[in-house]
Amino acid sequence: MTTSEPVFHTNPMSRGRIVRWMLEELGVEYRTVVQEYGRSMKSPEYLAINPMGKVPALQHRGAVVTEAAAICTYLADAFPQAGLAPAVDDPLRGPYLRWMFFAAGPVEAAVSANALGLLPPPEKAAFVGYGSFEQTIDALEVAATSASPWLLGERFSAADVYVGSQVDFGLMFGSIPERPAFAAWAERLRGREAYKRAKAMDDALMPAKG
Structure with a gap:
């Protein structure tokens, strides 16, 4: 097609x-x-x-x-x-890709493993890309805290859609812990007309x- x-x-x-x-x-x-x-x-x-x-x-x-x-x-x-995406020669392209793939990799894997009760014991944490659930959520909070109002500052991007959806869904289903930075970002995302x-x-x- x-x-x-x-x-x-x-x-x-x-x-x-x-x-x-x-x-x-x-x-x-x-x-x-x-x-x-x-x-x-x-x-x-x-x-x-x-x-x-x-x-x-x-x-x-x-x-x-x-x-x-x-x-x-x-x-x-x-x-x-x-x-919705910085150009290849835009300095924001790096942070944009960083958070997109952080959410697709460590966040998705850690949240799923936690929900299924399949997190590795601490001595085996180095075998998985996310390390630990707590470490992953703390890093995700860094992204949410920097979202002022969006991940790339004043510029809304596809990273807000994808990474923000992980936070939005996680808060709704209880798979991501309630934290002020998560709640504030999710509220801004839910206010968008396209959302x-x-x-x-x-x-x-x-x-x-x-």
Whole structure:
């Protein structure tokens, strides 16, 4: 498939919510395809797009991009007019990439391991990239504290979408501890119009209760 319009594969109960927000921040036209757990996600057609059988996934200009952090990074570069990524020669490019991949690596791994009760004992901490849950959360707090108002200062970026989503989700589900810097940043993020639009769109796709 080759198209200039992004095709967004998602499910409202997934990390696809992060990518939806990113797309809304970009302000571009895109097509949404909702994939169902255990059904269309495992179909031969979708497995040809993402062999993991998971969402989100993005098709754009003949390319397939998976993993929420990669999709956000890709979209910010593919649509530079939105100004959501520093240019390669911009000094802010370093901090931008640092926090994006810190959230995708150590934060994701540490939070998941903690939730599952699979954290390594202290003497084995050197075997995992995040070291310890506490160390990772402390480093994430450094990022949140520097977000004044955003990770790159006055400039909102895809890093706020992706890293901020980790904090936002973590506070909602209790997987990240309540800290003033986290709460203040999350409040600013939730006030963005693109965040509100994306949330409303995904909430409308949730299965009806009853």
